[in-house]
Each structure stands twice: as C-alpha cells, then as structure tokens.
Amino acid sequence: MRISKEHDVRRNEILDKAESLFEVKGYNKTTVNDILREVNIAKGTFYYYFKSKEEVLDAVIDRYLEIALERAEDVKKRTDLAPAEKLIQVILGLRMGEPNSGVIEELHSPENALMHQKSIAGVVLRLTPIMKEIVNEGIATGDFTTPFPEETIKIMLTAGFTLTDEGMFSFTQEERQRLIQALFYSFETLLGAKKGSFDIGFERIN
Amino acid sequence: MRISKEHDVRRNEILDKAESLFEVKGYNKTTVNDILREVNIAKGTFYYYFKSKEEVLDAVIDRYLEIALERAEDVKKRTDLAPAEKLIQVILGLRMGEPNSGVIEELHSPENALMHQKSIAGVVLRLTPIMKEIVNEGIATGDFTTPFPEETIKIMLTAGFTLTDEGMFSFTQEERQRLIQALFYSFETLLGAKKGSFDIGFERIN
DNA sequence: AATTTCAGACCGACCGTCGGTCTATTTATT
DNA sequence: AATAAATAGACCGACGGTCGGTCTGAAATT
Numbered sequence: 001m002r003i004s005k006e007h008d009v010r011r012n013e014i015l016d017k018a019e020s021l022f023e024v025k026g027y028n029k030t031t032v033n034d035i036l037r038e039v040n041i042a043k044g045t046f047y048y049y050f051k052s053k054e055e056v057l058d059a060v061i062d063r064y065l066e067i068a069l070e071r072a073e074d075v076k077k078r079t080d081l082a083p084a085e086k087l088i089q090v091i092l093g094l095r096m097g098e099p100n101s102g103v104i105e106e107l108h109s110p111e112n113a114l115m116h117q118k119s120i121a122g123v124v125l126r127l128t129p130i131m132k133e134i135v136n137e138g139i140a141t142g143d144f145t146t147p148f149p150e151e152t153i154k155i156m157l158t159a160g161f162t163l164t165d166e167g168m169f170s171f172t173q174e175e176r177q178r179l180i181q182a183l184f185y186s187f188e189t190l191l192g193a194k195k196g197s198f199d200i201g202f203e204r205i206n
Numbered sequence: 207m208r209i210s211k212e213h214d215v216r217r218n219e220i221l222d223k224a225e226s227l228f229e230v231k232g233y234n235k236t237t238v239n240d241i242l243r244e245v246n247i248a249k250g251t252f253y254y255y256f257k258s259k260e261e262v263l264d265a266v267i268d269r270y271l272e273i274a275l276e277r278a279e280d281v282k283k284r285t286d287l288a289p290a291e292k293l294i295q296v297i298l299g300l301r302m303g304e305p306n307s308g309v310i311e312e313l314h315s316p317e318n319a320l321m322h323q324k325s326i327a328g329v330v331l332r333l334t335p336i337m338k339e340i341v342n343e344g345i346a347t348g349d350f351t352t353p354f355p356e357e358t359i360k361i362m363l364t365a366g367f368t369l370t371d372e373g374m375f376s377f378t379q380e381e382r383q384r385l386i387q388a389l390f391y392s393f394e395t396l397l398g399a400k401k402g403s404f405d406i407g408f409e410r411i412n
Numbered sequence: 413a414a415t416t417t418c419a420g421a422c423c424g425a426c427c428g429t430c431g432g433t434c435t436a437t438t439t440a441t442t
Numbered sequence: 443a444a445t446a447a448a449t450a451g452a453c454c455g456a457c458g459g460t461c462g463g464t465c466t467g468a469a470a471t472t
C-alpha cells in the first residue's frame with residue numbers, strides 16, 4: 001500500500017522520528033532501517049528526501065538551533081532585563097545537558113560523539129553573534145568590562161556545553177550544581193560584571 | 207610467509223600504524239583493513255591483540271595521555287617555576303590543536319568526532335588532578351584565589367581543547383593568536399592570579 | 413469528457429564495504 | 443611430545459547507499 005504525502009509533511013515526519021530515535025538509541029546505533037520502519041516508508045523514499053544519514057542529523061540539529069536562535073533573539077530584544085539577566089536566559093534556553101529537552105545529549109558517548117560535536121560547533125557559530133550583541137550592550141552600559149568579549153562567549157559556551165554533557169562526564173547532583181555555579185561565576189568574572197549578577201537560584205536549573 | 211613477534215612489539219606496531227592512519231585519514235575513514243595492510247598482518251592477528259577497532263583508538267589515546275601525564279608530573283615537581291608558569295608549561299605540553307604533534311586533531315570533524323571526544327574526556331579526567339595540585343600550591347603561596355579551583359581547570363581544558371581544534375573551527379593566524387591570548391587571560395583571571403602572570407610570548411605557541 | 417503526458421512521491425531488490433568471527437595452522441615454550 | 447601463543451585468511455551479517463522502475467493525480471491536449 002502506497003501513501004503519498006506533501007513534501008514538507010513527509011520530510012518532517014522523517015525528521016521527527018529520526019530525532020526521537022537519535023535520543024533513545026543514539027545516532028550511531030540508529031539504523032536507516034530503524035527510521036524506515038518507524039516512518040513506514042521504503043529506503044528509496046528516505047534517500048529521496050535526504051542524501052545520507054548524516055544529512056538527517058544535520059537537519060535535526062539545524063531545527064534545534066533554529067529554535068534556540070529564535071528564543072535568543074527574543075530575549076535580546078527585551079527591555080525589562082539587564083544584560084547579565086539576558087545572558088542567563090539565553091544560556092538556560094539552551095537547556096544544556098538536560099535529558100529529554102532538546103535534541104542533544106543522551107546515552108553514552110561513543111554513540112553520540114558526532115551529534116555532540118556538531119551541536120557544539122553549531123551553537124558556538126550561530127549563537128555567538130547574538131550573545132556578542134548582548135555583551136556589547138553590557139559594555140556600553142558599563143555593566144561589563146572585558147578585553148575579549150567574543151572569545152569569552154565562545155569559551156563559556158564550549159565549556160558549558162561539554163562539561164554538562166552526561167554522556168561524557170558523570171556527576172552527582174551536588175557536583176552538577178556546583179559546576180553550574182562555577183560556570184556562571186566564571187562568566188561573570190570574565191565579563192567583569194558586578195559580583196552576584198550571574199547568581200541563579202537552584203530552582204532554575206532543575 | 208609468517209612472521210612471529212614478541213607480544214608488545216607487535217602490539218606497538220599496530221598502535222603506531224593505526225595512530226598515523228588516524229591522523230592522516232581520520233578515525234572513521236580508517237578501515238581495519240587499512241591497518242592490516244600497513245602492518246602487514248591478517249585480520250585474525252589484529253583481533254588477537256585488540257577486540258575492536260574502537261579499542262585501538264582507546265589505546266592510542268591512552269598512550270598519548272600517558273606521555274602528557276608524565277610531562278605534567280615532571281613540571282609539577284620543578285621548584286624553579288612559579289605555579290602560573292607551571293600551568294602554562296603543562297598546557298603547552300598538550301600541544302592542543304597543533305597538527306602532527308600528538309595524536310589528536312586532524313582533518314574535518316565528522317571523521318574524528320569520536321577521537322576528539324575521547325581525548326577531551328581523557329585529558330579532563332586525568333589531567334585535572336595534577337593541575338589541581340599545582341593550583342593548590344598557588345593558593346597556598348597566595349598567587350591564586352578562586353572559589354572553584356577544580357571547575358576552573360575543567361572549564362579551561364575543555365574550552366582550550368575544543369576551540370583550538372582545527373577540525374571543528376577554522377581561524378586565521380591572527381584569530382588563533384588572539385584566541386590563545388584570551389584563553390590564558392581567562393585562566394589568569396579565573397584563578398585570580400597577578401595580571402600578566404599568564405602572558406606568553408608568541409614564539410611559544412608557534 | 414476522454415485521453416495523454418508529466419512530475420514528483422514512492423518502492424524494494426540489490427550492491428559494496430566494513431567490522432568482526434571462526435577455525436586451522438604454524439611457531440615458541442616446557 | 444605436548445601445550446600454549448601467535449598468525450592466517452576465508453567467511454559472515456549488518457549496514458549505508460544505489461538504481462531502475464512504479465504509482466498517482468493534475469495539467470495539457472484532443
């Protein structure tokens with residue numbers, strides 16, 4: 001039996017199922033055949049929409065990044081938040097290392113190394129410009145002072161993204177909270193922000 | 207024709223050739239058959255020494271880490287260096303992101319994602335304890351002040367390792383130098399060290 | 413209104429490659 | 443001679459990807 005659908009509908013079906021499979025079994029262990037079974041299509045159909053399994057991964061990550069970027073843009077525009085608070089919001093919006101939230105980070109490392117790497121690269125490349133504008137605001141208002149605004153952002157994004165990845169490092173609840181505290185404290189320090197301006201309550205990270 | 211060798215000799219032969227293949231073609235694209243051809247052994251021999259291709263990768267990385275750790279221990283012991291200078295030495299000893307130096311970082315990302323991830327995890331896990339001792343020295347002498355010594359080390363290691371990976375990000379010569387400056391500046395700042403104590407001459411990074 | 417044409421969605425058999433297994437055989441050790 | 447260690451390479455199954463072709467609905471032609 002043959003079911004024909006609109007291009008974008010089918011494409012998104014594939015993306016949705018692939019995404020959840022990647023989350024559950026990891027990218028490596030997810031077979032193209034797994035995806036076919038889930039979406040109920042034939043091999044040919046899959047390769048009609050994507051030219052490789054990796055391209056599906058790219059598309060999945062892209063979709064996630066698009067959402068994150070939009071959220072970040074919204075936060076940037078707000079006038080009721082101080083620059084520091086905006087940065088906190090943007091970072092929390094990434095929901096780094098939190099299972100079942102976005103696309104990223106499940107299971108043990110070998111399965112998801114590629115997904116992890118592509119995610120970091122994407123986040124750093126695309127989120128840095130927006131965050132840089134926020135930091136510049138902060139510099140203009142005198143909230144921040146730093147000789148390396150852009151580099152500071154990149155450092156904090158990579159470190160945060162990698163260290164909170166449960167597939168790479170494991171920690172107790174306390175270690176995790178302490179790490180997150182340290183990350184925000186470091187951001188604050190490197191930006192030369194007022195002490196305490198990057199403090200977040202525990203409720204916000206769990 | 208059949209050539210028999212001592213266990214460790216053969217094992218290291220495999221490791222050596224695998225390592226250079228990983229560097230040249232990347233881990234993913236390097237076939238077990240490639241390794242066999244290079245070492246001139248049969249499949250059975252390979253799997254007599256290693257139970258999987260991934261185990262070879264682990265062994266290669268482990269060898270690299272062993273060397274880095276030894277260097278770090280040596281630096282730690284020295285009495286002619288200030289803590290800050292010791293940390294610089296340890297980090298430069300990693301030769302992060304430098305092609306053809308250690309095992310790590312060649313080519314484009316997808317091929318080496320796993321290698322990269324395992325390297326970071328290994329470096330962070332095994333190097334942090336040693337660097338922590340050095341930082342503690344610095345705290346004792348009053349050179350450093352920080353509420354998060356261990357976390358600071360981890361942040362700087364992951365950021366440095368990832369951002370200088372030419373397989374993930376590309377930069378011009380100037381961008382690269384500026385990034386490295388920023389990394390050392392950040393380390394200095396987060397450790398609360400005296401300004402300029404982490405300054406390095408350009409000669410030392412090229 | 414009936415028929416032809418066309419494009420794009422879809423199908424699944426097939427292929428080459430690759431990591432890994434199995435068992436036989438040779439070499440070293442005692 | 444017996445045993446263990448090392449080597450060999452034919453073989454296997456799974457996987458990503460290809461290819462030739464089919465189905466369907468809508469536009470164009472008659």
